[in-house]
Structure formats: structure tokens, C-alpha cells
Amino acid sequence: MLSPLCYPVRMEGNSILVLDETKLPFAETYIEVKNLEEALKVLREMKTRAFGQVLLFFYTCILTREIDKTARAFKRARPTFDFFRLAEMIKEVSQQIPNIKEMVKTIITVFEQKRKKRAQKLAQILPHEASILTICNLNGELLYLYEALAQIGKTAVFYVSETRPYLQGTRLTFWELDQASIPAKLICDNQAAILMQQRVVNCVIAGSDRSNKKGDIINKIGTYSLARLAYYFHIPFYVLVQYPKEIEIETIQIEERPQEEVFMWLGEVFHPTAIYPAFDITPSAFISGWIDISGKIRCV
């Protein structure tokens, strides 16, 4: 395992152990989850996100044995992510593998293989000396990518956008790259334009919580801004997508997080008055290439 973030959630006996991402990089601690309510609590408090959500959902289904109910509850806790698709996936696989533990283990193993393969595909289309701007956290996939680039003789340096207000870029991405001694520089989100203007970065890589067949994506707040800027600076913007579906992306509810979170570090100085949409929508027009979980690449 390259980084604890590659597998932020695991199962031990009848408990789920969830890496508390909000404590990183200060401490690597795990929260024990024993039932649906506890799972929803860590989800709402953003103790885990992205691939961690996927794993948490699978394992919670093992605990509850109620796939649809779990999916509905997860969706209420974090509306932007497509837990119904994960529920469908379990049901599909359960036709071949009736034991739910075995089945989830299989799904996760396949996922890992696919993520590594996707990194290899992406490595092929990146520039020789890749100077990669990224946002939020891709759960170890940048580490796979760095390895894949090295295997074909390409170098890389990452410019990690800190991703306010939760600082997933700093706390998770910069941390995992730093731990793995991979060249990385931290930047503030508002520096992206100047780095593009000066050609310090030559590509952008982002994840996506949701995507549709047209190529529109939903990802962490700030992604849209990066995509729009990259487009005008003619810098390729690649996204890792999971399950492109026939959906109107505008109809998906964008999660509004508590405004207190924007004021997090300020204590009780202000009565918080803020806006905090946790995600934004990037229309396909501003994306250069999509790499789905099967490793298929579509470029404009």
C-alpha cells in the first residue's frame, strides 16, 4: 500500500475502521464504526470522502445487510455522491457471489486493479516532464500515476492546490506525496491563474464525484474555476471519472455545507455568514480528456 489514503476504510471483524482524514496530517487515527448511524456520522463530519465513501458504503452494507436503505441514508448525508450506483453494483455482483463479504472483497480488488490501470493509461498521455496541477485528493491515485510515469521514463512534479476550506489538498494530497518523497509544491487556490500564465504547470488533473456521458462533472468546489482558467490558457485538463451516466448534471443537488466551516480556524470571533457549496459543476466544454475507471480515455 502506497499511502493510508489508498485504503482509508477497512473492515476488521464486525467493525469498520475509518481513517479520520480530518486529523491528517497531524495524526493517523481510525474511528470504529459498528452500525449505520455511526457510519452516517463519520460521513456527515467528512471524516472520509471520495474513495473512502465508496469503501464505507460497501462495508456498511455488510453490517446492515440492507443495501437500498443504506444507499438512501448515505445519499441524505452527502447528496452529491451517487450511492445508488454503488448499491446497483453490489446487487449485480451478488448474483455471482452470494456471500456479501466475499463479494465486497472482490469488488474492492477489482477497483484497485482498475485504478492502477487507469493511472498507467493517463501516464501515457501526459507530457514527458509533467508539471501537474491538482485539487482535493485522489486517494493514492497520484502515487500510482507517479509510479506509472516513472516506468515509462517520464518525470513529474505536482502543484497541489490547498483546497479551502477543508484543505484536502494540503492535508491529504500534499501529505501523501510528501510521505512518498514525490516532488510536490503546495499552492493556494488563488495562485492557479498565475501558474498557468507563466507555464509553470503543463496539465491539470482532477477527480469527479459525479459525471455524465456528455462529460460534465461534479467535483470539489474550485474545480470549475481551474477548468475554466486552464481552458483559456490552453492547458489540458484531465478528469478521472467513474460511472458516466445519462443524467442532467444540473439536476443533481449540490451539497451546501455548514457556513461555520469556512470560519473554522477563527473560533468565536464572528457570527459566521458565509457561503459554502462543497462542489461545483464543470461543463464538458472546459475539459480536455476523461479517463474512466476501465482505463478508457476520451479526449477532445
Add this chain to the structure above:
Amino acid sequence: MLSPLCYPVRMEGNSILVLDETKLPFAETYIEVKNLEEALKVLREMKTRAFGQVLLFFYTCILTREIDKTARAFKRARPTFDFFRLAEMIKEVSQQIPNIKEMVKTIITVFEQKRKKRAQKLAQILPHEASILTICNLNGELLYLYEALAQIGKTAVFYVSETRPYLQGTRLTFWELDQASIPAKLICDNQAAILMQQRVVNCVIAGSDRSNKKGDIINKIGTYSLARLAYYFHIPFYVLVQYPKEIEIETIQIEERPQEEVFMWLGEVFHPTAIYPAFDITPSAFISGWIDISGKIRCV
């Protein structure tokens, strides 16, 4: 005085008292400055900036009585700002008012009148229900603007971009608006694009540390990104400018701040590897209007 930030630096006897902006909003404290070295220290540590720098420069000239030497030293401490222009201004006025204390008092009084007048001019061209995105801090000028808007029956709400990493937006602008009970919402810098896309904001107002006659400006890092996004969303982007000069703006040295500052809140977890250009350049093509210190407005 509407806010301590309208006059962040003042003189008492043979001392200069500098509002320690880095302590805001937690405490309103003043640092005593008695000579050039102490002035340079508060300047380098960004205890004051923007209009505070102007005041600090004037008062330090009173202490040192050496205008050119002071200008050179200030310029070394913070290279992006045009202290030489301020030195020229003192020399011009000193022909009419030989007493340096009287002269500086006159310059500052004239400045205040001009800033208020500029706010009135700007109020005239803003929309009726102004929904204003802003960055960094304009030293009380948004408070003048809010008053000026109210006088002609216009309402306003401010969306304050927090301005990482020093958070001047949060700590100074949001604070001064909050203190004055002016409607304001805090946002993270990476939310600007979605607010523009959704038409939550209908104009952007920024300051400028430097500007040239062509209309290019240098301002706090993140300004360029806002301007570029505003341009593509057809949202007017207005800048307050001081002394447009015949300069090639690209030749001005952009101050690189210590990379530790990007990691400020993270303690000693990482060996800091960051980039921190404190300013960026916004070409005139992305600016809708310039309002100079005489109140003259130029719009495209």
C-alpha cells in the same frame, strides 16, 4: 473614522503607531515604531499593507528626514509597491509647505477627501442592488462606498474572498464590514467561479498596488484569476487605482514571500515546499473600469 483600517498608522509625538493587522480580528493592537529599522521590520512582517504602507512611509520620512533613503529601504522590503512615487509626492508638496509634519498632515487629509470622493463616483456606476465580490482589503474604502451607495438609494451586499494565505479578506475586510454592520458573506477564493456562474455577484471591486496608463494592474495574488473569470462571465470588474504611470508592468518585480507562510497554520508537520508570489498582474483586457484617486472613471 469608520474603521481602524481607514487609518491603520498614526503618529504620536516622535513615535509611529502601526495597527498590527496580523493580530486582527482577534485583537486591535498597535506596534510602536521609532526609527527606520523598526519601520522596515513591520513592513517585512506585513503588519501593515496597502494604505497603511503609504502612511508608514510618510511618517517614517518625518522620523528619518531622509526621503530618498527611506524610499529605497522600503522598496527593498516590499518591492512591488511604488514608494518612489510617494517620495516624489513629498518633494512636490514640500515646495509649498516646508514643515514636513504639516506637509504630511496635508497630504493625508487630501488623501482622505479623495478616497471618499472616489467612493461616491464608483457608487454611481454600480448596479442598484449591488452584489459585490471583493478581494484582500481596501482600508475602509468599501465602508465609504457603502455609505455613498446608501446616499443615492442603492443597496449593497459584499462577498468577501478570504484571500489566502494571509486571509486579509477574512481578517480585515470581513471584520471591518462586520463591525460596521454592513451585509457581508465570506467565501473561499475557489468559490468565485460558481458565484459568477450563478449570478450571485453582479460586480467585482479590487484595489491595485501598481497600475500603468494602459490599465494593467498589480494586486494581491488571486486578483488576476478573479478578473479573468469575471471577463468570461461578463461581470464588470472595477479597480481602484492610484498613480497610473508609463511603465511596463511586466518589468516590476513580483514579491516572492517566504514559502513557510503558505503552511502557516500547519506547524512543523511538513518541510515547507510551496510557491507564494504575493501579487499577480492583471492585464487591462480583463478590466472593465478604472477609478483613480482623483475620482476619474475610465470604462471600456
